[in-house]
Amino acid sequence: MEIIVNGESRTIPPLSVLDYLRSLEIDPSRVAVELNLDILPKGAYATTRLNQGDRLEIVHFVGGG
Numbered sequence: 001m002e003i004i005v006n007g008e009s010r011t012i013p014p015l016s017v018l019d020y021l022r023s024l025e026i027d028p029s030r031v032a033v034e035l036n037l038d039i040l041p042k043g044a045y046a047t048t049r050l051n052q053g054d055r056l057e058i059v060h061f062v063g064g065g
Contacts, residue, residue: 001052018045021058032059 003010012020017040021028033040034057040048050056 001050003050003053004055006057012050015050016046017048017050017056020050020056021045026058026060030061032061033057034059 001012001014003012012023015023017033017035018028021031021033028042028045033045035048035050036055
């Protein structure tokens with residue numbers, strides 16, 4: 001299925017948000033995820049399935065001082 005991730009089209013198998021992050025080797029505790037213009041609570045990553053045409057924005061936290 002096709003989804004948009006950070007503005008780029010991607011073809012992926014059916015996955016949860018958590019499984020997709022893991023497939024990218026992204027630590028879910030270090031990112032914020034927006035799905036179809038709504039911020040997704042971290043507790044929903046495992047139960048939220050990605051669907052054809054979804055728009056996903058993944059924002060990495062950056063530390064600084």
